[in-house]
Amino acid sequence: MHLVNKLSSSGSSRPFPVPSREPSSVEKIVEIDEHIGCAMSGLIADACTLVEHARVETQNHRFSYGEPMTVESTTQALCDLALRFGEGDEESMANTDFLLNNCASRLWFPLVCCGLRKGMGVSRPFGVSLLIAGHDENGPSLYYMDPSGTFWQCGAKAIGSGSEGADSSLQEQYGKDLTLQETETIPLSILKQVMEEKVTPNNVDIAKVSPNYHLYSPSEAEAVIARL
Template sequence: MFLTRTEYDRGVNTFSPEGRLFQVEYAIEAIKEPSSVEKIMEIDEHIGCAMSGLIADARTLVEHARVETQNHRFSYGEPMTVESTTQALCDLALRFGEGDEESMSRPFGVSLLIAGHDENGPSLYYTDPSGTFWQCNAKAIGSGSEGADSSLQEQYNKDITLPEAETIALSILKQVMEEKVTPNNVDIAKVSPTYHLYTPSEVEAVISRL
């Protein structure tokens, strides 16, 4: 019996003869679509999250992370570390196709950047639809992320100041965006050490330095 690609991509845990999981590959491609919604949200007072991909999937993951961080704070009287929060998100992302009632029917079609500040200092993590995460110094996600990542690698250094980081991030975003960068289509957030989403006037101040 021979199976076509269509038959292999019906199940979230069905591998092709080449060892590929098409459902995961489809989810990874979905996060690159320029039409997908990208937002920045607060997870806890010391953790923020930027997302690219399917907004409904992102909200599910963010709500899960919020519950986990609040439960941890209630149980242990201290904030959850950024790495543990990221791990909790990826644990949920890995639960698709397990066969139980609580498992997801497909991978989450969203990529996340999780930034925070805890007892270990500032940190940044990247997650993809496969449930894998990496710690990064600088990272871009979404449409145009490949070119943006290359620019970040060239311009980032460990001694960078916050104003310098703002300028570099907006300059790179300006290069990859198809429309003019304005406070109406750009959000900026920082975690230093608490989460803060910039106001339109604060975003305008950064744009004016470009």
């Protein structure tokens, strides 16, 4: 499960702490661009394909326009890819599905994305939900994208297994005037309530965008956990 709590106060940093409960070596919280982070829940191969696509889009935007891509435009680019389900001829869709299911290395993912960007259809819906948090010219923002390619902006959101109850608690405690420490401890306190195991730096990741993406080190995460 992933919880994102957005800080929106009079401060200038406005970070987005992102705790994750999966004690896995697979990254569930990643950087898209220096000002955008992403948390995922679902099929990791699909998530990696979408993340690499977003990275290509943000870098192309920087190269073409000399400025960072907005968080909303980045999210829209991801949704556009997800909505290509069913497009293209049968051969191109079969080739795409083969690549998506047989990528043994991250080096393959840009190739998949490049093929999709050139008009190849997606043979099946992406089985992943994403939370995209970032800081751009419009300030901090958080977007949720479901597997269908639909997205909307939110202030705080939980995704993944057991997220219904956690999301309800998060919505009750979320406010625009939260401090940085509160945006760190509120999601972790909710995780502590719903997790079967003890919350430790080994099973919780925290990241923020304030305004640049930063993944907390184990010692930084331990300091936050110690405040619970």
